[in-house]
Amino acid sequence: MILPLLLAALGTSANAFQIPGMNLLQALPSLVMVPEHYDGFELRWRRLVFRPAEFKTEGILFGVLILYVLWYYLGKWENTTRAFKWVDAHTALYQMQFSVPFKENEVVADGASDLYAFSTGRRGLYSLHTTFRLLPRHDLAQIVYLFLRGLVDLEYTPRDQITLDFKLLYDSSSSPSGFVWAVVDKNELKELRLERWDLGSFTKISDAVPVHPTLQVMTEYADVNDMVLKSGAAPSLLATLKDPDALQYFRSLIVTDLPETRPDTWELSTPVPSFATRSRHIQLTLSLPPARSASSTLPMVRAAFELVDALGQYNGTVALGNNHPAKGTVTLLPETLRKLRATRREWDDRLEKERTKEKAAEEEETRRAAKKKTEDEKVAKLSAAEQQKLLEKERKRALRKAQTKGARK
Numbered sequence: 001m002i003l004p005l006l007l008a009a010l011g012t013s014a015n016a017f018q019i020p021g022m023n024l025l026q027a028l029p030s031l032v033m034v035p036e037h038y039d040g041f042e043l044r045w046r047r048l049v050f051r052p053a054e055f056k057t058e059g060i061l062f063g064v065l066i067l068y069v070l071w072y073y074l075g076k077w078e079n080t081t082r083a084f085k086w087v088d089a090h091t092a093l094y095q096m097q098f099s100v101p102f103k104e105n106e107v108v109a110d111g112a113s114d115l116y117a118f119s120t121g122r123r124g125l126y127s128l129h130t131t132f133r134l135l136p137r138h139d140l141a142q143i144v145y146l147f148l149r150g151l152v153d154l155e156y157t158p159r160d161q162i163t164l165d166f167k168l169l170y171d172s173s174s175s176p177s178g179f180v181w182a183v184v185d186k187n188e189l190k191e192l193r194l195e196r197w198d199l200g201s202f203t204k205i206s207d208a209v210p211v212h213p214t215l216q217v218m219t220e221y222a223d224v225n226d227m228v229l230k231s232g233a234a235p236s237l238l239a240t241l242k243d244p245d246a247l248q249y250f251r252s253l254i255v256t257d258l259p260e261t262r263p264d265t266w267e268l269s270t271p272v273p274s275f276a277t278r279s280r281h282i283q284l285t286l287s288l289p290p291a292r293s294a295s296s297t298l299p300m301v302r303a304a305f306e307l308v309d310a311l312g313q314y315n316g317t318v319a320l321g322n323n324h325p326a327k328g329t330v331t332l333l334p335e336t337l338r339k340l341r342a343t344r345r346e347w348d349d350r351l352e353k354e355r356t357k358e359k360a361a362e363e364e365e366t367r368r369a370a371k372k373k374t375e376d377e378k379v380a381k382l383s384a385a386e387q388q389k390l391l392e393k394e395r396k397r398a399l400r401k402a403q404t405k406g407a408r409k
Contacts, residue, residue, distance in 0.1 A: 068140060075137030076112040082160065082291055083107065083115045083132045089294035090301060097305055098122050102130065112138035124312025126167040126279075134160045134288065157187075160288035161251070164301065166308055168280040170315035176332065177340040178257025178280045181228055182218040183241060185251050189216050198258035202343070211241040215250075220343070223336040228255070233310035233330040237303045246299040249287040253304065255311065256281055265355040272351040275344035280315070282307060 040053040052059065087107055094101035099121030107117045115132040122128075135158055136142040146158045170178075180202045184192055193200045203218040209229050211217060219225050229238045240246045257280040263272050284304045289296050312318025313330040332340075379387055 071140045072112070072138045075139070075143075078137050079113055079132075079134040079160075080109065080115070082134065082288055085291040085294045086132075086162065086288060086297075087117070090298065093298065093301060093305075094119055098128070112136070122308075124169050124308050124315070124318040126169050128167070129163075129165045131163045131165065132160070132288065133163070162286045162288050162297075164282075164284040164286075164304060166282040166284075166304070168282065168308070168311060168315060169317045170280055171317070172277045175315040175317075177276070177337050177344065178278075179220050179224050179332075179340055180218075180254075180256045180258055181220070181224050182252060182254040182256075183211060183215050184218065184253075185247075186214055186216050188251050192252060196254075196260045197262040198256045198260060199254070201262075202258065209238070211238070212244060212247055214244075214247065215241060221336050221339060223333050227314070227330060227332055228307070228310070231310075231330060233313065234303065234306045236299075237307055240299050240303040243299070245296070249289050249297050250300055251285040251287060252283070253285075253300075253307075254281075254283045255307070256283070263351055265351055265358060267355075272348070272355055274348050276341075276348075280311075282311065 040051060042052075043050040084107065087102065091101065098119045101119050102117035107115050109115050113134045113136050115134075117130040119128040119130065120126070135146070150156055150158065180198050182192075182199055182203065199218060202220055204220070206217045206219050206222065206225055208222055209217050209225050217225060217229075228234065229241075257278055258275060259278065265272060282304060284300065286297050286300065309318055310330050314332075379390060382390065
């Protein structure tokens with residue numbers, strides 16, 4: 001109605017604006033009329049009208065989005081606060097131990113639930129990596145999943161975790177053989193034996209050392225127990241492993257010179273590194289305490305540093321003074337050292353044999369493919385009659401082979 005009247009006022013016919021095959025009036029979209037029978041809440045400003053009741057779905061979606069974003073930032077803030085409370089409680093100890101300890105601004109966040117800190121400059125150590133792996137409080141969907149999984153799997157207990165990974169300094173040409181030793185919370189025992197190749201394949205359960213009833217010692221040989229816990233080289237370690245207050249957030253303490261997962265042998269071009277030259281680690285894993293109890297893990301962390309010094313003496317990289325509390329002799333019996341070296345050589349040989357076996361199989365497959373390609377090229381050059389004769393010859397050969405095989409059975 002409006003366009004014809006406008007054209008008439010201008011003295012122009014609507015036919016003058018026709019598009020081939022289409023009427024201009026038909027091409028224009030029809031006007032959407034806003035119903036006037038609305039008695040709900042509305043906002044008006046001049047000709048603009050906003051009626052919230054007509055946008056219920058959009059409002060719900062926008063509210064969910066706001067809730068999710070708010071949850072993300074609150075969860076991230078909660079994780080960061082917990083981590084930095086622990087850092088603040090342990091900074092003084094780190095400053096005593098390292099020339100380059102971590103500081104508050106040097107703790108790096110990788111996402112909303114993982115934080116890392118690097119420390120270096122200490123005798124007997126290359127470095128210490130402090131890793132925080134916290135619950136995904138920033139992700140509402142993951143929190144719901146973890147809650148539901150906990151209802152189904154009664155053994156699953158998600159917790160905030162701190163891992164202190166001490167990389168030990170040693171000389172592979174002169175230091176004695178490394179070993180695998182651990183003391184773990186019994187609730188973690190099953191999972192660790194399944195997940196960690198070094199613990200599952202090299203250690204045995206040991207009850208020779210009286211630690212707290214909630215803990216379990218794992219070792220390659222009893223002599224290792226005597227050196228770590230009974231020699232007096234780390235005098236507060238055994239006392240800490242008996243103290244229930246110090247063990248409230250303890251999960252595991254692992255000494256290892258082997259990888260956590262079984263080395264792959266599929267990389268045929270690269271030999272498997274020898275266990276004799278692999279790095280040695282002390283790994284302390286703790287549950288992150290609440291902010292108000294952040295200092296409760298200090299005794300266990302101090303004991304871990306004491307163990308670093310003890311193993312530094314064993315590796316020949318640390319010479320302790322007379323006033324140092326670690327006064328025990330840190331050494332293993334010659335028979336134990338011989339067994340440790342023999343075990344690692346055996347695994348070196350086994351893994352290398354697997355690698356060369358796979359390599360030989362790959363080379364054989366390559367030779368077969370090359371031979372088949374050469375034969376196919378020769379056959380392609382033959383005439384049709386010669387190819388047919390060759391196929392018949394191959395068929396008879398396969399038939400004789402099958403008959404011979406059946407006769408042997």
